[in-house]
Amino acid sequence: MKVIVTGAAGQLGQDVLLELERKNHQAIGTDRADLDITIEGDVQAFIAEVKPDVILHCAAYTNVDAAEEDEETAYRVNGLGTKNLALAAKQIGAKMLYISTDYVFDGTGTDPYEVDDPTKPLGAYGRTKLAGEEFVQELLEQFFIVRTAWVFGAHGHNFVKTMLRLGKERGEVGVVHDQVGSPTYTVDLAKFMVELMETEKYGIYHATNSGVCSWYEFAVEIFKQAGLNVKVNPLTTEQFPRPAERPKYSVLSKKKIEAQGFTPLPNWQDALTAYLKEV
Template sequence: MKVVVTGAAGQLGQDVVKELEKKGHQAVGIDRSELDITVEADVLAYMNEVKPDAILHCAAYTNVDAAEENEEVAYQINALGTEYLAKAAKQTGAKLLYISTDYVFNGNATEPYETDHPTDPIGAYGRTKLAGEQLLQKHLEQFFIVRTAWVFGAYGQNFVKTMLRLGKERGEVGVVHDQVGSPTYTVDLARFMVELVETDRYGVYHATNNGVCSWYEFAVEIFKQAGVEVKVNPLTTEQFPRPAARPKYSVLSKKMLEEQGFTPLQDWKAALDAYLIETNEKK
């Protein structure tokens, strides 16, 4: 397949391009310099010229705090950009896979969110990503939406890198313990995305690594596996105020993924181990 990957210079996009090439597909990686997805005419012209078999849409405005101040910009990228890609996919007959987020939910649940659970974003980032889901579905009857959470990979800024940097600099860090979710390694997510787009099993999926932890527990495990002596202090969300509200509970049910016969992503601790080996941080 010829597959266009948006956001190909990003944390997830780079691993998606690698996985496509590993599986023998022709990956056409694009970032903002090649195509501004917020310009509809450019998106339609580009896709009509390239004529991909599939589009893996990883590009996004992901700065959760900045989105509160810049919701219009986030909307242009996350919502309108996705709509234009959906229109282009319809014109060219390409499959479209859109990466969405746990932030479409309010975080008040006490058990894992199913794919059909009512959405209720509590911030600008979640609102704009949900708008992307809705606009995509307005234009396409067949689509893949993959919601994920707590993403970390070798190529971008993420919680693991931040913790290792702060831990080495300070020897002590404070991390919230009352927000719970499932970390997601970009290599594992990319593998699932490519496996999914090779099929016609359309729909909304949740994909994170298996297992559940708090940010505090995640930090403790990072330092343990990396062999770095750091004192980790548990904080409440109230003790660590941020411009954007975070969902307290971000656990996504992988029932749809398993029912459709896909291989569940490995446990998050094993994924962290693989990541630390990949980035030469494993002690």
């Protein structure tokens, strides 16, 4: 299949390209320098010329705190950029897969969020990503929406890299213990995305690595696996104020992955082991 990957220079995009090549698909990566997804005419022309079978839409405005200050820019990328791609996909009859986020939920739940649970974003980032979801559902029939969370990979900035750096520099770190979720390794997520796009099993999916932890527990495991002796102090969310409110409970139910016959992603500790080997 001929596949366009947006956000190809990003943490997830790079692993998606590698996975597409591994499975012998024709992959065309685009980043902001090649294609500004916020310009409708450019998107239409580019997609019409390339005529992909699938668009894997990984590009996003992901700076959660900056989005609070500049929701307009976040909306232009996450909302309107996604709309432009959906319109272009519709014109040529291409499938589209859009990467969304746990931030579309408010995090007040106590059970893993199902794909059809009501959405209620806390902040600008979640609102703009949800706008993207709504455009995809409104404009397309051949769509996949994949919500994920706590993403880490070899090619970008992420929590694991930050912890390793701070641990080595300081020997002691403070990490919030009252926000709970599931880490997601980009290599595992990319495999699922490519497996999914090869099917006609359309709809919304939740994809993270298996298992649940707090950021504090994640940090402790990172130092344990890396063989670093670092003191990790548990903090409350209130002790670590940020411009954007974070969902306290970000666990996404992966029931649909199994129900549709896909392979669940490995547990997060094994994913972390694989990641540390990779880097």
